[in-house]
Amino acid sequence: xxxxxxxxxxxxxxxxETVTLSCTYDTSESDYYLFWYKQPPSRQMILVIRQxxxxxxxxxxxxxxxxxQKAAKSFSLKISDSQLGDAAMYFCxxxxxxxxxxxxxxxxxxxxxxxx
Amino acid sequence: NxxxxxxxxxxxxxxxxxxxxxxxQDMNHNYMYWYRQDPGMGLKLIYYSVGAGITDKGEVPxxxxxxxxxxxxxxxxxxxxxxxxxxVYFCASSPGGGGANVLTFGxxxxxxxx
Numbered sequence: 001x002x003x004x005x006x007x008x009x010x011x012x013x014x015x016x017e018t019v020t021l022s023c024t025y026d027t028s029e030s031d032y033y034l035f036w037y038k039q040p041p042s043r044q045m046i047l048v049i050r051q052x053x054x055x056x057x058x059x060x061x062x063x064x065x066x067x068x069q070k071a072a073k074s075f076s077l078k079i080s081d082s083q084l085g086d087a088a089m090y091f092c093x094x095x096x097x098x099x100x101x102x103x104x105x106x107x108x109x110x111x112x113x114x115x116x
Numbered sequence: 117n118x119x120x121x122x123x124x125x126x127x128x129x130x131x132x133x134x135x136x137x138x139x140x141q142d143m144n145h146n147y148m149y150w151y152r153q154d155p156g157m158g159l160k161l162i163y164y165s166v167g168a169g170i171t172d173k174g175e176v177p178x179x180x181x182x183x184x185x186x187x188x189x190x191x192x193x194x195x196x197x198x199x200x201x202x203x204v205y206f207c208a209s210s211p212g213g214g215g216a217n218v219l220t221f222g223x224x225x226x227x228x229x230x
Contacts, residue, residue, distance in 0.1 A: 106158030
């Protein structure tokens with residue numbers, strides 16, 4: 001069974017600085033998708049970024065980028081030029097590529113604080 | 117475009133009471149899911165549905181029931197509420213079940229059982 005581990009329960013960053021959130025996962029599959037979801041205080045989870053495992057190039061979305069290390073099964077999220085609105089809980093998630101792989105596995109989350 | 121709408125946002129139940137959490141989506145997504153989120157834990161899948169009339173259990177289905185009579189609606193029923201069901205519940209949907217499909221979430225429903 002697949003597992004997702006986020007070893008940092010909380011992180012803190014100064015506004016305008018860069019922070020990296022860690023995520024490791026375990027799977028025997030060779031093809032899959034990885035996601036970072038953001039849960040702000042409003043509770044509604046939204047997608048931050050998505051990475052396809054067969055693509056070597058790291059995904060980027062504006063100030064958000066990932067460092068995907070397939071061999072190490074690591075998928076970290078880097079937030080550049082941190083803003084107050086980035087303060088939230090961040091969840092790393094894994095999803096199988098197969099049609100039957102409907103289940104998304106979530107990590108326990110990392111709460112990010114942004115200091116003004 | 118409302119996306120995924122959940123009601124109610126908050127509810128307090130007494131032990132042994134029953135209630136239904138409502139979920140509706142207007143994106144014509146085939147797949148719908150119910151998750152629960154406990155403090156310090158990731159989201160756990162309760163039930164899912166791959167289309168109208170088809171539902172199946174997830175990781176933590178005990179104490180819950182679902183139905184899917186239409187593509188839009190996926191209510192979650194709690195029978196005989198217990199304190200262990202105190203949690204935040206999220207409904208989500210996706211166009212399909214494959215890995216590329218991104219989940220769209222509702223805003224969550226906080227349930228407290230006393």
